[in-house]
Amino acid sequence: MKLFTSVHDVTDINALAAEALQLKQNPYAQQHLGKNKTLGLVFLNPSLRTRMSTQKAALNLGMNVMVLNMDKEGWALELQDGVVMNGSTVEHIREAAAVLGQYVDIIGVRSFPGLKNREEDYNEEIFNKFVKYCGVPVVSLESATRHPLQSLADLVTITELKTKPRPKVVLTWAPHIKPLPQAVPNSFAEWMCKADVDFTIAHPKGYELSTDFTDGATITHNQDEALADADFIYVKNWSAFEPYGKILPGNDDWMLTNEKLKVTNDAKVMHCLPVRRNLELSDEILDGPSSIVVHEAGNRVWAAQAVLKQMLENL
Numbered sequence: 001m002k003l004f005t006s007v008h009d010v011t012d013i014n015a016l017a018a019e020a021l022q023l024k025q026n027p028y029a030q031q032h033l034g035k036n037k038t039l040g041l042v043f044l045n046p047s048l049r050t051r052m053s054t055q056k057a058a059l060n061l062g063m064n065v066m067v068l069n070m071d072k073e074g075w076a077l078e079l080q081d082g083v084v085m086n087g088s089t090v091e092h093i094r095e096a097a098a099v100l101g102q103y104v105d106i107i108g109v110r111s112f113p114g115l116k117n118r119e120e121d122y123n124e125e126i127f128n129k130f131v132k133y134c135g136v137p138v139v140s141l142e143s144a145t146r147h148p149l150q151s152l153a154d155l156v157t158i159t160e161l162k163t164k165p166r167p168k169v170v171l172t173w174a175p176h177i178k179p180l181p182q183a184v185p186n187s188f189a190e191w192m193c194k195a196d197v198d199f200t201i202a203h204p205k206g207y208e209l210s211t212d213f214t215d216g217a218t219i220t221h222n223q224d225e226a227l228a229d230a231d232f233i234y235v236k237n238w239s240a241f242e243p244y245g246k247i248l249p250g251n252d253d254w255m256l257t258n259e260k261l262k263v264t265n266d267a268k269v270m271h272c273l274p275v276r277r278n279l280e281l282s283d284e285i286l287d288g289p290s291s292i293v294v295h296e297a298g299n300r301v302w303a304a305q306a307v308l309k310q311m312l313e314n315l
């Protein structure tokens, strides 16, 4: 694997999830692979799980890791070509990415969408420029439109905890006060559409995701109907795709509660975190027996390790 940006970079998602679960059983068996290899993690946005789990995964494989918080510690990046850089940007992404590629063997990049210009975000301009100019394999640490390490960890978690061959998985929209990216739901949807699950997306009217990610999913505006007999419920807020990056009024009643869980098949509740308590998800769920959010976050290590392992094998 030379690039990990979406489900389309993976030939067999079940094999990759199985490999992650194998690494969970035996984390240090592949230390030789990463010897004298360096992973660079470049963050243009905040991170807790992605940063720590990807570092841990790399260390388990015997790699060295360097982290650059570009948004706080790096020079202000220029992304456009042909501009006179006489304003606030100091360094062009052409040099920045190329230089980083001199120091490391694999780069991870996190670059959230601006949520202002849909075309720019959905063309993955920043992320793709990094890939183009750095000259080494790149792992997405969440780009404008996807979060594949999260989605792989989610698949690993469902594979690990399912009690039937084809569980019902429901992605349900949750309220929030800020416009959030569609990256996590887009990505979860495209992975679940390829996984061996019965997949439903529930959201209020107006929060339709791009059909590029949801082909094959059942989509409904009726949350209760969607939750019936669910085995896994994936809670996530996202802003509208059209009008792009906007929060639509209302829908506060979409927060999941224990009462709503009654119609499910004793469903396990997932969330990529960070979660805003009692806005996106109630305390009673997060602190109760249904929540698997911490277990899910723990699996981020094995997802990242499976991907890095495949990249190291290809260096």
Ligand code: SN0
Residues within 6 Å of the ligand: 178, 180, 181, 183, 184, 272, 273, 274, 276
């Ligand atoms: C990000 C998102 O894509 O939704 C990262 C999730 C892994 N989440 C946020 O930016 C949350 C920000 C907030 O203020 O709650």
